Amino acid sequence: MKHSELTRSAEVHILFNGYADAHVASTVSFVRDGDVRVIIDPGMVPNPAAILAPLISLDETATSITDVVFSHHHPDHTLNAALFPNARFHDCWAIYKDDIWQDRPAEGFQLSPAIQLIETPGHTPQDITTLVGTRDGVVAFTHLWWSADGPEEDPLATDLAQLHANRRRVLAIGQLRLIVPGHGAPFTPDEKTPS
């Protein structure tokens, strides 16, 4: 399935670069498009200030966040979700707000003209990727890669064939300029990026 055309109106900021070694932390990101303010993967970090301080330096607060996206359901990517009391929360199968659980498929769902979810299972059956249109091209926030340095094969993947197929799907996206992986700094995909 193809993703739809995104406007190039969003700006992206990495709040925290994750890692997975003796300690584990999620890469936590912030996307702004018009009135929509999104946090992607508010998971494990050394402390909440690791997410909130960089957010405040962008003239935002925890209460100004309108949407939170979970790339998948593992705690290292979800643990700090309650920092954002006004947000609705998105995963592969629903939107959650206060006590409302609204079923919907993630594939093709748009949070704004520049922000779209696609379903990219493999690491788990419930993985999604957030595609964001910016002035310089499309940014993909995804757990299909842990970091620019690997691992080439995801040791925890529930379905490796699916994972590789979805890596190829993301790498084939036109105007793709940056991948924001699950546990590392953003990187520019090139021929050495494992597919």
Ligand SMILES: [Zn+2]
């Ligand atoms: Zn995971």
Ligand SMILES: [Zn+2]
């Ligand atoms: Zn992870």
